[in-house]
Every structure is written in structure tokens, then in C-alpha cells.
Amino acid sequence: MDTTVKPQYNDGVVKYLAVGAITFLVLGTLMGTFAAAQLAWPALNFDIAEITFARLRVMHTNTVIFAFGGMTLMATAFYTVQRTNGVKLWSNGMAWVTAILFTIGLLLVVVTISLGMTTGKEYHEQEWPLAIAIALVWTLYTLNFVMTIASRNKETHPNVYVSNWFFLGMMIAITYLYVVNGLAIPVSLFRSYSLFGGVQDAMIQWWWGHNAVGFFLTAGFLGIMYYFVPKQAQRPIYSYRLSVIHFWALMFGYVWLGAHHLQYTALPDWTGSLGAVISLAMIIPSWGGALNGMLTLSGAWDRLRTDYILRFLIISLAFYAMATFEGPVMAAKTVNALSHYTDWTVGHVHSGALGWVAMVSIGALYHMVMKLWNTEMYSMKLINFHFWLATIGTVFYIVAMWVSGIMQGLMWRAYDEYGTLAYTFAESVAAMHPYYVMRTVGGLLFFSGAVVMLYNVIMTIRTANARQEAGVAANA
Amino acid sequence: MLEYFKTDWSAMTTSDWVGLIITVAVFFGMLITFWRALRPSKRKELEEEKYKILDDD
Numbered sequence: 001m002d003t004t005v006k007p008q009y010n011d012g013v014v015k016y017l018a019v020g021a022i023t024f025l026v027l028g029t030l031m032g033t034f035a036a037a038q039l040a041w042p043a044l045n046f047d048i049a050e051i052t053f054a055r056l057r058v059m060h061t062n063t064v065i066f067a068f069g070g071m072t073l074m075a076t077a078f079y080t081v082q083r084t085n086g087v088k089l090w091s092n093g094m095a096w097v098t099a100i101l102f103t104i105g106l107l108l109v110v111v112t113i114s115l116g117m118t119t120g121k122e123y124h125e126q127e128w129p130l131a132i133a134i135a136l137v138w139t140l141y142t143l144n145f146v147m148t149i150a151s152r153n154k155e156t157h158p159n160v161y162v163s164n165w166f167f168l169g170m171m172i173a174i175t176y177l178y179v180v181n182g183l184a185i186p187v188s189l190f191r192s193y194s195l196f197g198g199v200q201d202a203m204i205q206w207w208w209g210h211n212a213v214g215f216f217l218t219a220g221f222l223g224i225m226y227y228f229v230p231k232q233a234q235r236p237i238y239s240y241r242l243s244v245i246h247f248w249a250l251m252f253g254y255v256w257l258g259a260h261h262l263q264y265t266a267l268p269d270w271t272g273s274l275g276a277v278i279s280l281a282m283i284i285p286s287w288g289g290a291l292n293g294m295l296t297l298s299g300a301w302d303r304l305r306t307d308y309i310l311r312f313l314i315i316s317l318a319f320y321a322m323a324t325f326e327g328p329v330m331a332a333k334t335v336n337a338l339s340h341y342t343d344w345t346v347g348h349v350h351s352g353a354l355g356w357v358a359m360v361s362i363g364a365l366y367h368m369v370m371k372l373w374n375t376e377m378y379s380m381k382l383i384n385f386h387f388w389l390a391t392i393g394t395v396f397y398i399v400a401m402w403v404s405g406i407m408q409g410l411m412w413r414a415y416d417e418y419g420t421l422a423y424t425f426a427e428s429v430a431a432m433h434p435y436y437v438m439r440t441v442g443g444l445l446f447f448s449g450a451v452v453m454l455y456n457v458i459m460t461i462r463t464a465n466a467r468q469e470a471g472v473a474a475n476a
Numbered sequence: 477m478l479e480y481f482k483t484d485w486s487a488m489t490t491s492d493w494v495g496l497i498i499t500v501a502v503f504f505g506m507l508i509t510f511w512r513a514l515r516p517s518k519r520k521e522l523e524e525e526k527y528k529i530l531d532d533d
């Protein structure tokens with residue numbers, strides 16, 4: 001019998017963040033689906049400025065990336081740092097302040113964007129007062145995480161588990177990237193101009209932009225993967241040494257990739273080439289990491305038949321592998337010449353965002369809900385249903401964007417026998433209609449899955465006490 | 477080929493030097509990491525880490 005006393009963890013704030021993340025998943029995918037529908041049927045913007053595509057798109061990206069993704073990262077980091085280090089949070093009060101301010105900050109971000117206040121920098125649209133507030137809250141999050149690790153008992157926990165490295169790497173990188181890219185001169189309360197100009201501005205912007213993907217949406221979620229895949233599978237990660245290499249290769253490599261967003265621009269040619277070469281090199285650690293996660297199941301693959309949460313986690317790794325192959329291919333100059341500015345990029349983003357980020361988060365969130373409320377889920381069947389809605393929705397989305405993106409690229413570069421463009425831009429827009437409809441259907445499926453999840457989680461929480469009591473009574 | 481790799485060292489700005497030094501340092505950093513993580517004598521010690529999280533809650 002296990003007689004060791006387990007520490008009591010600070011789980012209240014984790015519960016709040018987990019429910020918040022699921023709520024923002026529902027809201028963010030609703031906005032995405034609405035934006036997708038507007039591209040198929042433009043009349044759907046009803047001539048209301050606050051919800052026109054230009055604003056809705058940015059409200060969507062901020063809600064899914066920062067609100068859903070950020071709250072998932074906070075929930076999982078606070079959950080795992082306590083368990084892997086055998087201590088409570090360094091400051092539970094500070095964690096609550098972080099969580100509440102982060103929620104308020106992001107709601108304000110979405111509202112200000114809908115009112116048309118934006119810096120115009122992708123993934124950094126928040127105007128300066130909000131950007132400073134977010135950076136400060138992020139620092140509190142990082143400080144609490146670091147101090148929790150530092151306060152562990154070094155006799156019982158001499159080493160720090162690898163998931164913490166990924167979380168910490170993400171926190172540090174995001175802090176300096178966000179702050180440097182945000183340097184600006186304010187001219188009024190909600191207007192500012194970047195400190196950088198021209199080519200430097202573009203370079204700094206995509207240094208941040210790509211690392212928002214590389215650190216926020218990849219390294220942080222790999223921290224989730226390295227903890228939750230072994231826990232859900234009840235088997236250790238396939239190779240710890242591979243995880244160490246995976247970590248350092250990402251930390252050293254990712255910061256170089258930004259220039260692949262700026263091929264064929266005013267940037268020196270070699271910068272784009274360097275970005276492309278390092279992008280290709282990143283396939284190796286990325287696939288190593290994906291295999292490391294998947295092979296954790298070797299010898300126990302049959303578990304996928306019955307464990308629906310594990311299915312989310314493992315399919316996310318398949319999408320991670322797929323997106324980290326596709327990205328480097330698109331970074332190569334010849335492919336980029338076709339793919340850039342087309343829907344192919346949007347498809348690539350969502351094979352990572354839906355297939356990897358959202359799926360791994362969903363798996364981890366289901367796992368945490370059961371542990372935090374110490375109960376089974378209200379309905380396992382609904383998790384299976386959610387799995388299929390999410391998977392089919394994602395496939396619809398990315399297939400539609402592959403076809404429309406490549407078609408766009410080919411239409412834009414087609415010449416007739418006299419050397420003039422074969423199609424007008426408007427013709428290429430009209431040709432996209434069926435694929436935009438297909439994407440909307442995919443989005444609707446994915447969004448419905450998120451609603452099913454929210455319902456299942458709310459019912460689990462509401463019935464947790466009753467089920468625990470029933471369990472105790474049955475055992476008595 | 478030689479022409480392609482020709483470098484005008486006198487034209488290097490401070491930013492160029494900072495970039496060059498970071499690139500070379502990162503390259504060696506990677507080599508050292510690979511060596512440290514993959515040397516056979518460390519195998520047992522590193523792989524033991526992975527079992528620790530299985531009963532943490």
C-alpha cells in the first residue's frame with residue numbers, strides 16, 4: 001500500500017483556468033466559423049463595422065491563441081509544475097491575480113479590436129496600454145512558475161522534469177519577443193507607432209510572429225504533451241534523452257525561422273535563405289519529438305480503441321508531425337513563391353492550430369477535469385463524439401484550404417499566349433466559393449465539438465459530488 | 477564557388493559581428509548538447525527521470 005503522504009496542491013486556480021480555456025475555445029471557434037462563413041457569404045457582415053471580416057478575423061485569432069491557448073498554458077503549467085516538483089504553488093494568491101487579470105485583459109483586447117483599435121501588427125494587435133498590462137501579467141505567471149520550481153525539496157526532487165523546461169523556455173522567449181516587438185511610441189491612449197521602420201520593422205515583426213507559433217503554440221504545448229501523454233497512457237515517455245535533444249534543438253533553432261515569412265521582399269536574399277534552411281533543419285527535432293510521444297504507446301496501441309482522451313493526444317502528435325513537415329516545405333523559396341499570400345498558409349496554420357494545439361489541449365483538459373474534480377467524466381461517449389467532430393472538422397478545413405490555396409496560387413501566376421495574366425483577381429475570388437463553404441462546414445463541426453465538450457465538462461462538475469458519494473456508498 | 481563565399485570582412489558592421497558570433501556559439505551549443513545527452517554513460521541516469529512522474533498524484 002502506498003503510505004506516502006501526497007502534498008495538497010493549489011488546484012482552485014487551475015480549475016478556474018481550465019473552465020475558462022474551454023469557454024474561450026467555444027467563443028473563439030464560433031468567431032472563426034462566423035469569419036469563415038463571411039468569406040463564403042459576405043452579406044453576413046450585415047454592414048456592422050464591429051463584426052466585419054477584417055475585425056472579426058483578429059478577434060478570432062486573439063481569442064483562440066491568447067485566450068484559449070494562453071489559459072490552457074496557464075492551467076497546465078500550474079497543474080504540472082506542482083505535481084512534477086511535489087510542491088504547492090509558490091504563491092496561490094499571485095496565481096489567482098494572474099488568472100483574473102489575464103481574463104479581463106483578453107476580454108478588453110477583443111472589445112478594443114472590435115472597435116477598430118489595432119497596431120496592425122499580426123498577433124500583436126493589442127494597443128500599448130493593453131500590451132504593457134499583458135506583459136506584466138505574463139511576468140507574474142513566469143515568476144510564480146520559476147519560484148515554484150525553486151521551492152521544491154531538492155532531496156526528493158533533485159532534477160526538474162522535462163515538461164517544465166518546455167514551459168519555462170516558452171515563457172522566457174515569449175516575454176522578450178513580445179516586449180521587443182511591442183516597442184512603440186504612443187501618440188494617444190489608443191494609438192502608437194512602432195519604434196522600428198521599414199525592413200527592420202518587418203523583420204522584428206516576423207521574428208515575433210513566427211515565434212508566437214514556435215514558442216507559444218509549439219514549445220508550450222510540447223510541455224503539455226511531455227506530461228499528459230505519459231500520464232494518460234500510464235507509461236513513461238519513450239525516450240527521455242530524445243526529449244532533451246528535442247528541447248534544446250527547438251530553443252536554439254526556432255528563433256531563426258521568422259525570415260521565411262518574408263521571402264521575395266526588400267529583405268536581403270540571404271536572410272530568407274537562412275530562414276528556409278533552418279526551417280528544413282527543424283523537421284528533424286520536430287519529428288523526433290512527435291515520434292517520442294507516439295512511441296510511448298508502443299506495445300499498448302490497443303488502448304486507443306477504448307481511451308478516447310488518449311486518442312485526442314495521439315492524433316495531435318500526428319498533426320504536429322504533419323504541420324512540421326509542411327511548414328519547412330512551404331519555407332523553401334520555390335514552394336513559397338506559389339503558396340505565399342494564398343489560403344494554403346491558412347490551411348497550414350489550422351492543421352497546426354486545430355490538429356495539434358487544440359487537440360492536445362482538449363486531451364489535457366479532459367484529463368485534468370477528471371483529476372481535479374476527482375471523478376469520471378459525465379459521458380465518455382460524448383468524448384468519443386467530440387473526437388470525431390473535431391477530427392472530421394479539421395480534415396474538412398485543411399483539405400478545402402489546400403485545394404483553394406494551390407488553385408489561387410496557380411490562377412494568379414497563369415499567363416496567356418500574349419504574356420498577360422490569364423485571370424483577374426476577382427475571378428480567383430469567385431473560384432474560391434465552394435472551398436470557403438466547405439471550410440465553414442468543417443468549422444461548424446469543430447465548433448460543435450467544443451460545445452459538446454463544454455456541456456460534458458459542466459455536467460461532470462455539477463454531478464461530481466453525487467458520483468463520488470455514490471462511489472463511496474458502493475464501496476462501503 | 478569561391479566567389480560565392482567571398483566575404484568583405486572590413487564591411488562587417490557591429491550587428492553583423494554580433495549575429496556571426498551568436499550563430500557560431502549556437503552551433504557549438506548544439507554540438508555540446510547532443511554530446512551530453514547522447515553519451516552512453518549518461519543513458520541510465522537520464523532515462524530514470526521519465527518514471528518519476530507516473531505516480532505524482
Ligand code: HEM
Pocket residue numbers: 028029030032033034035036057060061064065069345346349350353354357358439440442443444446447
Ligand atoms: C472552428 C474552428 C476554426 C475556424 C472555422 C477558423 C477560421 C479562421 C478563418 C476564417 C481565418 C481567417 C483566414 C483568412 O484570413 O483567410 C482564421 C485565421 C487564423 N486562425 Fe482560425 N479558425 C478556427 C480555429 C482556430 C484555432 C483553434 C486556432 C489556434 C489555436 C486558430 C488560429 C488561427 C490563426 C493563427 C489565424 C491567422 C492565419 C494567418 O494569418 O495565415 N484558428 N481562422
